[in-house]
Amino acid sequence: MNALPPALMALRVNGATMRVAAGPMTRLSTVLRDHCGLTGTKVGCEAGDCGACTVLVDGAQACACLVPLGQAAGAAVLTVEGLAADPLGAALQRAFLAHGAAQCGICTPGMLMAAMELLSRTVAPDEAAAQAALGGVLCRCTGYRKIIEAVLDAHRFLDAALPDAPNAGAAVGARMVRADGAAKVAGTARYGDDAAPLDALHLRVVRSPHAHARFTLGDFAPLLAAHPGLARVLTAADVPGRNGFGIYPDIKDQPVFAEGVARYRGDAVCALVGDAATLAAIRAGELPIAWEVLPALDVAAALADGAPAVQARWADNVLTTGRVVRGTPDFTAAAHVAEGQWRTGFVEHAYIEPEAGWARRVRPEGGGIGGSDRIEVHCSTQAPAMDREEVAGVLGLPVEAVRIVPTACGGGFGGKLDAGIQPVLAVAAWVTGRPVRAALPRIESMASSTKRHPASITARAGCDASGRLTGFEFDGTFDTGAYASWGPTVAGRVPVHAMGPYRVPAVRTRARAVFSHNPPSGAFRGFGVPQAAIAQEALCDRLADAVGMDRLEFRLLNALRPGDTTATGQVLEHSVGLVECLEALRPRWHALRAEAAAANARGGALRHGVGIACMWYGIGNTGMSNPSTMRITLDRDGRLTFLNGAVDIGQGSTTVLLQIAADALGLPVRDFALVLGDTDLTEDAGKTSASRQTFVSGRAAQAAGAALRAAILRRANAGETARLRLDGARLHVDDAVLDLAALEAPLEGVGRFDPPTVPLDAEGQGIPYATYGFAAQLAALAVDTELGTVALRRIVAAHDVGRAINPTLVEGQIHGGIAQGIGLALMEEYLPGRTENLHDYLIPTVGDVPPIECILVEASEPLGPYGAKGIGEPALVPTAPAILSAIRDATGAEVRQVPALPHRVLEAVRAARQ
Amino acid sequence: MAAAPYHRPETLEAALALLQDGAAPPIILAGGTDLYPAQAAAEAWMCPAPARRVLDISALSGLDGIEDRGEHHRIGARVTWAALRDATHLPAAFDGLRAAARQVGGAQVQNRATVLGNLCNASPAADGVPPLLALGAEVELASAARGTRRLPLAAFILGNRRTALAPDELALAVLVPRHGPGARGGFLKLGARSHLVISIAMVAGVIEVAAGRVAAARLAAGACSAVAQRLLAAEAAIVGRAADPPALAAAILPRHLGPLSPIDDVRATAAYRREAALVLLRRLVAGLAAPDRARVAA
Ligand SMILES: Cc1cc2nc3c(=O)[nH]c(=O)nc-3n(C[C@H](O)[C@H](O)[C@H](O)COP(=O)(O)OP(=O)(O)OC[C@H]3O[C@@H](n4cnc5c(N)ncnc54)[C@H](O)[C@@H]3O)c2cc1C
């Protein structure tokens, strides 16, 4: 027997010959993932734009999504799974771990392969060579700097091992390698599209191509008949529970499937469930959908008198208005007043892993379909507990019937805080009784997912003759798109932060979230504060200039200090490290300004400048409870398990919480087994947002460690300072031994923390946050005054993080936040229907992030674990304002609309010269 | 696409024979770096292209070299941007084309994408076109029925995504005529980020300096019109002048950019493009004329 069927094609992958039954035009990425089971090769776009799929073909890096199987056959393909077998590959993996070059890890396989090509050809590459080699792989998390460090340092790891994990009591503050890192560099971490069962049906959402349209659905029977591989079409009528989801308990306004009206380009209309090939072949024109295109409202039109309502419930199209009022700013009495208008656009999260996951309906043991069936959704998410509630609502089930199992998350940045595709997957699996999977193609992901709110801002600030701020006024309109999502959060957070981290006696701020027929704007690193900071920091610069003060000293004069009262009436007692940040920057400020002045003295079209910006950021939800619960168990067999419901989206909570728990307990991190995220196994840690996991869950982890320690010490009758050592089932407590096997029950420590806040009243008075992060950043750059292009030279970032639990991870957050700030400032602009892919929508590449110096300030927060607060969002906030400040410093140009694309900069340079 | 027949012949005869099927000629596949992204874009809004037969030319013999044929250099249809980028032996007239090679996509794309594919795809922003216009290149086409023919590049690319390629034809090579020993090429690309960027505007030129004067100049600009354009008036403005960089730059005037007809799009405004093209062109010319900077690339 056994001549191969003709359809089988052979290829050599990682040294082994594989025979696959796939057509010759099948993308190599599909072949590797679906036919060879090598899911380490990631897919982020299928268009060559992201490089996540980079593999080596005969030693040369290639995007596997652009290589037909027909061309790969006969070639030697190396994927991330084959890297460790090569000593250089293994060294490179260790270098990535040691340098913290992998955060979410979704770009890591592609980065490693691109670097491998370089390192196999060049023993000691320089930075330029590394940039050229990595230029085709996008990373949204790291800001690339640590990746470059790792690549340049890789050869050293040929005979260097990884640093040891910290010992008992030494974890907090250590540059520990991330606990989830090994799987990420090996390509074995399982993301949303990596672990669906083989028999899962595929799901494809049909979306409105129109920003606003009425539609009617016809008879799907002919479509089903024409495509035997199409198992089912799902519409609103198939949603068993509530056809709506949304962040707020009283606003479930986004339909799983729209009913008769589509409100943005990307709105879900129905879904097709079947085999992958069938779904790929079905054309929009075959679907029985009759469209009647309606006029689409932008924010200005939505606010006009008599405008139709985007959603009937909000007749004036205003979703929420947030305000803070303290005193009455009197600008006539101010010595100097600055004012202006600013505009920002939609910004796409551009996580390299698009929304993906799978769901299944689980019959209870013993069979029988009935009321006790459960639904299980495995997905890439930032908020498993919220997903659980959404899925329960949509299916009409109690939450106990829903299990959310977070997969590894290939980037979130706020974009995976919404329910994403979880509701539709759950409906499909529930209705069909079959496992169902989906991974959004990049374009669909960009069209359908939430965005950063575009803002249009009018602001005014005044100061006295000595430079002290006397009043501040801010009015921001935020385009919240078709559905509410996190719009109320943005409208609530912005007015609190809009005056910046300064003492201002009289403040009047307002932010409105307004509906339009645009994509829903949701949560994006900073919740509106980065947009507000652009306006507010520009005013600071202008006032400083008007007073004739150095821009740094002006900020220092006005900076909040411990004991100050904020505009919401909150007295800041502790952990207000802005003064330290500014003082730490001062020498760099002067040095960089001197360098810029020297460069400018040489003349020419390039003008150099240095900018500065500050920020503050409230950690956790705004004036709302946001508790977290952590659990640690010590079993009778000596198994120590940390049950941690917080999802690590790359920012490092898995590692940081482990470091905290370990030191609180007094055992080394290597003793712990981790159970992460699964809603059946862990307690609700709250969502991974608002920079809250280190502070809130960290404090809960500390309490859990302390509780378990107390339980142990009680058993052993030992004193507070006893040293613990775990040796199988024998727990040494100083010189005594606790025989765990002899215990009647496992030991357990549970910790819970809910940061104390007081809700804001109608005037915005209250205690919105228990603590705040503070920061100041410098940006040095050159503007080409003939082309309007901006070349960044350096960023110096000083951040008050309370305590750096893991300095490498903190730096990683700062680098990554800065990279996103660079994107916001200089290149990112999502235009529905026009920049919905990763070649028209530009995010920074490896060559766009200049060297970054991090200065960590630790103004200890008594409420935080070991003094720590958050860093995730603070890192991004000051970058764009600092860049705009530097452009103005270099050229006098006031850029009032971001991104500062070359044509906008050139226009502003011209305007400044007139 | 997966279900349709796929051919990967090794001989030109076999390839041209496949193209003779007038009713349903196969689609030609080289590096695939334009074809696959187009497929992804079409599928995203559920408009997949109907399955077509595929002629994969990646195994054709004899098309993978950059050959010095005396009167011209011949760049075969399988030559990738990486091969061109790494061809350090090429004369300085090729510097612009090689600078473009370094900036087409990232290394992954350069390793597989072909120069000919870039021309055949005929995007207004194709980075290969201005340098090859400046080099005075011709495209060699072949069909089973009519043998080979040559077209100047400007006559080959007819419009946005339109070429003179007949349905039964294959582009075999691009031919670059020999330039004088003093000829130097340059290329300047402007985009909103450092790597992987579609040009907002780009310019290319080949300039020959003899006895301190510009003896010959060929200039072109891309992404500023549906097809990249030679800039004859700009060339005329500098030929014969002393090779003094600032003076040459100043000699190029806005009106010399007449052939350009830029548009407003997500990357820039039309007015900006026109201005940027002028700035880039002046810098390019100045750089190429500067005796101490033989190689101009951005
Ligand atoms: C991430 C990414 C970045 C990119 N960046 C750039 C860039 O910066 N600048 C730029 O100019 N381009 C860029 N491109 C586009 C693309 O890489 C180039 O146009 C490339 O040179 C195309 O070559 P190919 O061999 O891959 O063509 P293919 O995709 O194989 O073919 C392209 C077209 O040409 C036809 N064709 C190919 N060869 C022949 C032939 N010999 N005879 C007749 N017809 C033929 C095909 O039928 C098809 O229509 C980028 C692409 C990607 C994916």
Ligand code: FES
């Ligand atoms: S998936 Fe291949 S480049 Fe993005």
Ligand code: FES
């Ligand atoms: S670590 Fe690079 S994309 Fe997340």
